[in-house]
Amino acid sequence: MPKRNCWEIMNCGREEGGSRTDEFGVCPASINEKFAAVNQGTAAGRYCWMVEGTLCGNRIQGNWAKKMKHCLTECSFFKKVHEEEGTGFKI
Numbered sequence: 001m002p003k004r005n006c007w008e009i010m011n012c013g014r015e016e017g018g019s020r021t022d023e024f025g026v027c028p029a030s031i032n033e034k035f036a037a038v039n040q041g042t043a044a045g046r047y048c049w050m051v052e053g054t055l056c057g058n059r060i061q062g063n064w065a066k067k068m069k070h071c072l073t074e075c076s077f078f079k080k081v082h083e084e085e086g087t088g089f090k091i
Contacts (some may be wrong), residue, residue: 005030005045006077012055019038022032024060028053038090039081046081 006012007030013020014027029035029051030075032044039046051072052063056075062065071078082089 003040003046003081005041005043006048006054007012007045009077009080010055024055027055039085039088046085049075049078049091 004016005015007015007018007027012018012024012027014024015021015030016026018026027048029044030042032051035044035047036042037049038044041047044051049068050064052061054061054067056067056070061070
C-alpha cells in the first residue's frame with residue numbers, strides 16, 4: 001500500500017493543481033525530485049521538513065533551521081512518518 005504524502009494528510013492544497021496554489025503557490029515538496037522516494041514518498045512528500053517554503057500552520061515556512069524545531073516537536077505528520085518508517089526513517 002502506498003504511503004501518503006504530506007499534502008494528502010495535511011490537506012494544504014498546495015500540490016500541483018491544488019485548491020490553494022493561487023494563494024500560496026505550488027509547494028516545493030510536491031515537486032522536489034531531489035528527495036524523491038525518501039521515506040517512500042512522492043517527490044519530497046514524506047521528507048517535507050527538509051524543503052524550504054513548505055506550509056505549516058497556514059504560513060509558508062522559511063529555511064530548515066528555522067522550521068526544524070517545530071517539525072521535531074509539534075508536527076503530527078513528521079511523527080506519523082517516523083512511526084511508519086521505524087528504523088528506516090530518514091530525518
